[in-house]
Amino acid sequence: MSTIQATTKLGPTTAKRQVYSPLETYWNAFQEWRKRERQRTELCRLTDSELMDIGITRGEIDYVASNYSISPDPLRWKSDVGTLR
Template identity: 45%
Template sequence: MSTNHVTGGTARLNLSIHPICAFFKQYWRTFQEERRRQKLRTALYALNDHYLKDIGISRGMIEHIGSNPTVDPRFVGRDYLESG
């Protein structure tokens, strides 16, 4: 009888921890995304105007691209970001 009680208690404990774990996983993903976007902004600000024009953005667009999660920054060439 005590085995059933312990097993039942463990199942209830796991169910109550699940929302907490989900919260921390989402927080971590959000934190990582913000760090990635900050690195993108830093790399774009480091480029000169010629490179920015070459990849099709202006200096005024950097903050929008780096801050707006609905903007997909994949169009920015990695070779420019690494060589800048």
């Protein structure tokens, strides 16, 4: 006969919910597109000197707004401009 000496504490699950609905997939893609468009609009409203302060030019706005893999460190993504992936 065996006895259990300790109990296991169960915590809340933290698993991310999987998307099954095509409508939900489209909605999430639409939300991401809107977020990129807002970012592009905000960057276009800046003056050339303000853009230079954050390290981009007006010609790089589309790249910055559409590239998901940009690091918050401007020196990291600046080196990727013009390279093919």
